[in-house]
Amino acid sequence: MTRVAPLSGRAVQDHVALAEIELCGELIIAASAAEERLSLESIDEVLRVTEEPEAGTCRRTRGARRQPPGS
Numbered sequence: 001m002t003r004v005a006p007l008s009g010r011a012v013q014d015h016v017a018l019a020e021i022e023l024c025g026e027l028i029i030a031a032s033a034a035e036e037r038l039s040l041e042s043i044d045e046v047l048r049v050t051e052e053p054e055a056g057t058c059r060r061t062r063g064a065r066r067q068p069p070g071s
Contacts, residue, residue, distance in 0.1 A: 023047055 023046075030046045031038055038046070 027043065027046050030042065034042070043049075
C-alpha cells in the first residue's frame, strides 16, 4: 500500500515542472497560430534554445535566440 501525504493549506511547487508546463503552453500556442508546421528553428525560438559553439550542445536560456553556426 502506498501512503500519500495529506493535502494541507500550503501549496507545494515544483519550479522545474512549472517551467516545462509554461514552455509546452508556449509551444502549443505557437503551433496553433502557425499556418504550417513549425520549423526546427521556430521551435528552438519558442523554447528559447541556444547552441553553444565551443561544446556543440544546446541549452535553454531565457530570452536568447539560437544563432546560426559560425556567427
